[in-house]
Amino acid sequence: MLLLVCAALILRVVLALRPGIWGDEIFSLAMATGHSLEHPAAEARSALGDFVQPPGVEPSSTFRRYVEHQHPPAGPDRVIRAVRLSDTSPPLYYLLLNGWTRVLGTGDAALRFFSLLWAVLTLPLLWLLGRDVGGRAVGGVAVVLYAWSPPSVFYSVEGRMYSLVWLLATALAWQTLQLSRRGVRSSAAAAWLGIAAAGLYTHYFFLFVWLAFGAWLLAWPGRMSRPAAAALVAGSALAAAPWYLQVPESLSRWRVTGAWLSDPLGWPEIATRPFELAWSLLAGGSLWGGSPAVDALLALAYLLLALWIMRQGGLRELFSPDRLLVWAWVAAAVLGPYVFDLVRHTGASRIPRYVLSGLPAAMLLASLAIQQLRPRLRALFVGLVIAAWTAGLWPIVRQPSRPGAVYPALASELDRWAEPGDVVVVHSIPSGVIGLSRYLGRDLPLAASIEPLGLRQPDDLAALLAGRRRVALVQVHNIGQPSSAEPWLRTHRRLAGRRVYDGTRDALSPDLASLSPAMQAALAQHRLVEIFYFEPIEFEPIEGPSVVPARR
Numbered sequence: 001m002l003l004l005v006c007a008a009l010i011l012r013v014v015l016a017l018r019p020g021i022w023g024d025e026i027f028s029l030a031m032a033t034g035h036s037l038e039h040p041a042a043e044a045r046s047a048l049g050d051f052v053q054p055p056g057v058e059p060s061s062t063f064r065r066y067v068e069h070q071h072p073p074a075g076p077d078r079v080i081r082a083v084r085l086s087d088t089s090p091p092l093y094y095l096l097l098n099g100w101t102r103v104l105g106t107g108d109a110a111l112r113f114f115s116l117l118w119a120v121l122t123l124p125l126l127w128l129l130g131r132d133v134g135g136r137a138v139g140g141v142a143v144v145l146y147a148w149s150p151p152s153v154f155y156s157v158e159g160r161m162y163s164l165v166w167l168l169a170t171a172l173a174w175q176t177l178q179l180s181r182r183g184v185r186s187s188a189a190a191a192w193l194g195i196a197a198a199g200l201y202t203h204y205f206f207l208f209v210w211l212a213f214g215a216w217l218l219a220w221p222g223r224m225s226r227p228a229a230a231a232l233v234a235g236s237a238l239a240a241a242p243w244y245l246q247v248p249e250s251l252s253r254w255r256v257t258g259a260w261l262s263d264p265l266g267w268p269e270i271a272t273r274p275f276e277l278a279w280s281l282l283a284g285g286s287l288w289g290g291s292p293a294v295d296a297l298l299a300l301a302y303l304l305l306a307l308w309i310m311r312q313g314g315l316r317e318l319f320s321p322d323r324l325l326v327w328a329w330v331a332a333a334v335l336g337p338y339v340f341d342l343v344r345h346t347g348a349s350r351i352p353r354y355v356l357s358g359l360p361a362a363m364l365l366a367s368l369a370i371q372q373l374r375p376r377l378r379a380l381f382v383g384l385v386i387a388a389w390t391a392g393l394w395p396i397v398r399q400p401s402r403p404g405a406v407y408p409a410l411a412s413e414l415d416r417w418a419e420p421g422d423v424v425v426v427h428s429i430p431s432g433v434i435g436l437s438r439y440l441g442r443d444l445p446l447a448a449s450i451e452p453l454g455l456r457q458p459d460d461l462a463a464l465l466a467g468r469r470r471v472a473l474v475q476v477h478n479i480g481q482p483s484s485a486e487p488w489l490r491t492h493r494r495l496a497g498r499r500v501y502d503g504t505r506d507a508l509s510p511d512l513a514s515l516s517p518a519m520q521a522a523l524a525q526h527r528l529v530e531i532f533y534f535e536p537i538e539f540e541p542i543e544g545p546s547v548v549p550a551r552r
Contacts, residue, residue: 008147016112022404025159029067032097034074038086038255063437092201093161111159119156119163142367150392168199180222196236208336281362289395333358400506411439421469427483493534501529
């Protein structure tokens with residue numbers, strides 16, 4: 001077990017050292033360095049680090065500063081202000097990341113190792129919790145499963161707050177169990193309050209897990225009284241109230257990407273979504289790859305295990321009061337976003353990462369079920385699960401970049417293409433413009449075109465591009481709408497080349513005809529990353545519409 005866990009940690013270190021981050025990770029660095037990105041243009045305050053779309057062409061270094069610390073670095077007040085204006089998460093993760101990046105910098109590896117730290121710290125807590133609810137073997141198997149779970153591997157090296165949520169949820173579950181078994185002590189009560197408040201200030205969907213633990217503590221207080229349990233729940237609610245009271249106002253604010261959850265669940269999604277979310281915690285495949293056939297076989301193995309437990313009469317053991325804490329944890333993590341969607345008519349539960357707070361609990365439940373097998377069958381079943389998960393792990397290891405981390409490939413292409421007198425127009429959101437600028441090896445002339453801000457009109461391009469010889473129009477990030485610059489450029493310039501980003505090769509492909517039907521559909525809906533190359537009309541035509549102009 002120790003060797004398996006160490007091997008999984010080495011894998012994470014290798015993945016964390018890969019360069020290239022995606023839009024949400026760019027957003028993490030912007031918030032942690034005190035830069036707001038998603039506010040209305042009229043509310044931008046440049047002196048406080050807010051993103052401002054320049055009216056003209058600027059060097060790409062102008063945009064890189066939004067993910068770097070200023071001198072002196074932004075303090076907690078600036079970070080909290082940026083989160084209020086831009087984000088839909090509480091500020092604790094960004095405050096901690098602010099301190100981390102002041103010491104270790106804002107590089108890709110520094111950002112990823114911050115997440116890896118919390119994922120590693122979850123391991124001993126998960127072992128303690130597993131030991132307390134089922135014995136040392138349960139704790140050991142849960143740790144091994146957590147170490148090799150594809151979602152755990154993937155999100156433990158992503159520059160977001162999910163691994164911190166794992167740590168806080170696991171710590172709160174263990175502390176809840178300790179209070180029930182040992183009664184109220186001042187240190188234990190203070191720890192429970194502090195962990196609960198920290199979780200509530202890290203991610204809004206931690207609220208569902210916190211409610212589940214509070215409800216379990218009220219139902220099975222053990223050696224503590226129900227009034228004491230109620231006081232703990234009320235105390236943590238009061239601690240989080242200063243931030244949560246302004247949540248309705250914050251969520252109602254306009255943001256550049258504010259409509260991304262606006263599509264409500266439809267039929268049959270409403271009936272199937274909870275089961276799909278629950279399965280996402282145990283399956284090997286996900287958005288980044290995997291094998292549906294292997295996942296189907298894994299689901300069959302779990303089903304056979306459940307039937308065997310039922311036949312042996314082991315269900316009662318799985319639903320003892322202590323283990324109901326773990327069940328409540330999983331149920332709250334899965335059903336919370338689903339109920340949120342039903343109430344608010346949104347589509348948050350379409351995004352599997354929003355149920356990640358239940359991942360450690362899912363590993364514990366799987367371990368508790370596997371524990372009922374004989375030792376040799378137990379080892380065989382764990383090996384079967386890990387082997388099945390390799391189908392989901394292999395794409396993470398094999399693909400040269402993480403999904404969405406397109407900026408290094410784009411930057412490399414533009415560094416090769418650009419010559420004096422050329423300009424790059426970026427059709428994206430603020431984090432997309434910043435992400436591209438972050439990886440450019442040269443300080444290229446760049447014009448930001450952020451359509452939702454409404455600051456750039458097609459007629460402005462004549463003045464913007466005056467004196468510029470060639471133009472590269474980059475469409476990056478899923479805005480879902482075409483660039484208003486593209487038809488103007490097609491009219492006033494010659495389209496000399498077009499390339500589409502292929503994530504499986506982490507490269508830009510000129511062969512649009514060879515795209516899969518799914519990619520062709522995404523291309524028609526403006527959901528793919530593309531570069532259009534335009535030249536002045538008076539230039540001689542270049543053979544082949546998809547050939548990038550050679551250097552002159």
